Amino acid sequence: MAVMKRVIGIDPGLAGTGIGLVSGMGMKIDSYSFGSIDTQKTDTLSIRLAHIYDKIMGILNDQKPDLMVVEDVFSLERYPKSGILLGKVSGVVLLAAAHSGISVVEVPVRESKKILSGNGNAGKEQLEQAVRRYLHHEKPIRPYHASDALSLALIGLFRY
Numbered sequence: 001m002a003v004m005k006r007v008i009g010i011d012p013g014l015a016g017t018g019i020g021l022v023s024g025m026g027m028k029i030d031s032y033s034f035g036s037i038d039t040q041k042t043d044t045l046s047i048r049l050a051h052i053y054d055k056i057m058g059i060l061n062d063q064k065p066d067l068m069v070v071e072d073v074f075s076l077e078r079y080p081k082s083g084i085l086l087g088k089v090s091g092v093v094l095l096a097a098a099h100s101g102i103s104v105v106e107v108p109v110r111e112s113k114k115i116l117s118g119n120g121n122a123g124k125e126q127l128e129q130a131v132r133r134y135l136h137h138e139k140p141i142r143p144y145h146a147s148d149a150l151s152l153a154l155i156g157l158f159r160y
Contacts, residue, residue: 006063014085017037018035018150019056
Protein backbone atom coordinates (compact mmCIF):
# COMPACT_ATOMS: atom_id res chain seq x y z
CA MET A 1 0.00 0.00 0.00
CA ALA A 2 1.35 3.41 -1.01
CA VAL A 3 2.02 5.91 1.75
CA MET A 4 1.68 9.67 1.41
CA LYS A 5 5.06 11.41 1.27
CA ARG A 6 6.04 14.90 2.29
CA VAL A 7 8.92 16.40 0.31
CA ILE A 8 10.66 19.73 0.83
CA GLY A 9 12.47 21.43 -2.03
CA ILE A 10 15.16 24.00 -1.34
CA ASP A 11 16.59 26.50 -3.83
CA PRO A 12 19.66 27.85 -1.98
CA GLY A 13 20.41 31.55 -2.27
CA LEU A 14 22.08 34.04 0.05
CA ALA A 15 19.62 36.89 -0.52
CA GLY A 16 16.65 34.52 -0.79
CA THR A 17 16.42 30.77 -0.24
CA GLY A 18 13.31 29.28 -1.82
CA ILE A 19 11.26 26.73 0.12
CA GLY A 20 8.60 24.47 -1.38
CA LEU A 21 6.72 21.70 0.41
CA VAL A 22 4.48 19.12 -1.27
CA SER A 23 2.56 16.16 0.12
CA GLY A 24 1.06 13.37 -1.90
CA MET A 25 1.59 9.99 -3.53
CA GLY A 26 3.24 9.47 -6.89
CA MET A 27 1.76 11.99 -9.31
CA LYS A 28 -1.13 12.96 -6.99
CA ILE A 29 -0.51 16.12 -4.98
CA ASP A 30 -2.53 16.41 -1.79
CA SER A 31 -1.22 19.75 -0.51
CA TYR A 32 1.58 22.25 -1.01
CA SER A 33 3.04 25.43 0.43
CA PHE A 34 5.91 27.71 -0.47
CA GLY A 35 7.90 30.70 0.67
CA SER A 36 11.32 32.25 0.91
CA ILE A 37 13.90 32.84 3.61
CA ASP A 38 15.29 36.30 3.01
CA THR A 39 18.45 37.76 4.51
CA GLN A 40 19.62 41.34 4.96
CA LYS A 41 22.55 42.54 2.85
CA THR A 42 23.69 44.66 5.80
CA ASP A 43 24.24 41.55 7.96
CA THR A 44 27.53 39.66 7.95
CA LEU A 45 27.81 36.44 5.96
CA SER A 46 27.88 34.34 9.14
CA ILE A 47 24.70 36.01 10.46
CA ARG A 48 22.95 35.46 7.11
CA LEU A 49 23.96 31.78 7.03
CA ALA A 50 22.85 31.30 10.64
CA HIS A 51 19.46 32.88 9.81
CA ILE A 52 18.96 30.49 6.87
CA TYR A 53 20.01 27.50 8.99
CA ASP A 54 17.72 28.47 11.90
CA LYS A 55 14.69 29.02 9.64
CA ILE A 56 15.23 25.71 7.80
CA MET A 57 15.64 23.85 11.10
CA GLY A 58 12.35 25.35 12.28
CA ILE A 59 10.57 24.26 9.09
CA LEU A 60 12.07 20.75 9.23
CA ASN A 61 11.15 20.31 12.90
CA ASP A 62 7.62 21.61 12.27
CA GLN A 63 6.84 19.86 8.95
CA LYS A 64 8.92 16.67 9.33
CA PRO A 65 9.38 15.94 5.60
CA ASP A 66 10.38 12.47 4.40
CA LEU A 67 12.86 13.83 1.87
CA MET A 68 14.71 17.04 1.01
CA VAL A 69 15.55 17.86 -2.61
CA VAL A 70 18.15 20.61 -3.01
CA GLU A 71 19.19 22.38 -6.19
CA ASP A 72 22.74 21.28 -6.92
CA VAL A 73 25.20 24.16 -6.70
CA PHE A 74 26.72 25.43 -9.90
CA SER A 75 29.16 28.19 -10.71
CA LEU A 76 29.34 30.38 -13.76
CA GLU A 77 32.86 30.91 -15.09
CA ARG A 78 32.29 34.67 -15.12
CA TYR A 79 31.08 34.74 -11.50
CA PRO A 80 33.08 32.21 -9.48
CA LYS A 81 32.41 34.08 -6.21
CA SER A 82 28.66 33.51 -6.65
CA GLY A 83 29.26 29.76 -6.85
CA ILE A 84 31.32 29.88 -3.67
CA LEU A 85 28.57 31.78 -1.82
CA LEU A 86 25.94 29.32 -3.11
CA GLY A 87 28.13 26.50 -1.86
CA LYS A 88 28.16 28.04 1.62
CA VAL A 89 24.37 28.39 1.65
CA SER A 90 23.98 24.85 0.33
CA GLY A 91 26.29 23.67 3.11
CA VAL A 92 24.05 25.03 5.87
CA VAL A 93 20.99 23.56 4.13
CA LEU A 94 22.64 20.12 3.97
CA LEU A 95 23.76 20.47 7.60
CA ALA A 96 20.16 21.21 8.67
CA ALA A 97 18.99 18.07 6.86
CA ALA A 98 21.70 15.98 8.54
CA HIS A 99 20.83 17.37 11.98
CA SER A 100 17.16 16.57 11.32
CA GLY A 101 17.85 13.04 10.06
CA ILE A 102 16.29 13.78 6.66
CA SER A 103 17.53 12.13 3.46
CA VAL A 104 18.75 14.53 0.78
CA VAL A 105 18.89 14.34 -2.99
CA GLU A 106 20.62 17.03 -5.03
CA VAL A 107 19.23 17.77 -8.49
CA PRO A 108 20.94 19.95 -11.12
CA VAL A 109 18.89 22.97 -12.20
CA ARG A 110 18.83 21.93 -15.88
CA GLU A 111 17.45 18.54 -14.90
CA SER A 112 14.58 20.04 -12.91
CA LYS A 113 13.77 22.41 -15.76
CA LYS A 114 13.79 19.53 -18.27
CA ILE A 115 11.59 17.27 -16.13
CA LEU A 116 8.89 19.85 -15.42
CA SER A 117 8.90 22.10 -18.47
CA GLY A 118 10.39 19.80 -21.10
CA ASN A 119 13.20 22.31 -21.69
CA GLY A 120 16.50 22.12 -19.80
CA ASN A 121 17.20 25.74 -20.75
CA ALA A 122 13.80 27.05 -19.63
CA GLY A 123 13.73 30.49 -18.05
CA LYS A 124 12.44 31.15 -14.54
CA GLU A 125 9.04 32.21 -15.88
CA GLN A 126 8.62 29.08 -18.02
CA LEU A 127 9.51 26.83 -15.06
CA GLU A 128 7.17 28.76 -12.76
CA GLN A 129 4.31 28.29 -15.24
CA ALA A 130 5.02 24.54 -15.43
CA VAL A 131 4.95 24.30 -11.61
CA ARG A 132 1.65 26.19 -11.53
CA ARG A 133 0.13 23.76 -14.05
CA TYR A 134 1.15 20.73 -11.96
CA LEU A 135 -0.30 22.31 -8.82
CA HIS A 136 -3.39 23.84 -10.48
CA HIS A 137 -2.31 27.11 -8.85
CA GLU A 138 -3.88 30.10 -10.59
CA LYS A 139 -1.83 33.04 -9.33
CA PRO A 140 1.88 33.54 -10.10
CA ILE A 141 4.21 31.94 -7.55
CA ARG A 142 6.63 34.53 -6.24
CA PRO A 143 9.44 34.89 -5.61
CA TYR A 144 10.85 32.70 -8.37
CA HIS A 145 13.05 31.01 -5.75
CA ALA A 146 9.87 29.59 -4.25
CA SER A 147 8.64 28.17 -7.56
CA ASP A 148 12.12 26.72 -8.17
CA ALA A 149 11.93 25.06 -4.75
CA LEU A 150 8.45 23.71 -5.50
CA SER A 151 9.78 22.23 -8.75
CA LEU A 152 12.41 20.36 -6.74
CA ALA A 153 9.82 19.13 -4.23
CA LEU A 154 7.59 17.90 -7.09
CA ILE A 155 10.50 15.99 -8.61
CA GLY A 156 11.17 14.42 -5.22
CA LEU A 157 7.54 13.37 -4.92
CA PHE A 158 7.37 11.98 -8.48
CA ARG A 159 10.71 10.16 -8.40
CA TYR A 160 11.51 9.12 -4.88
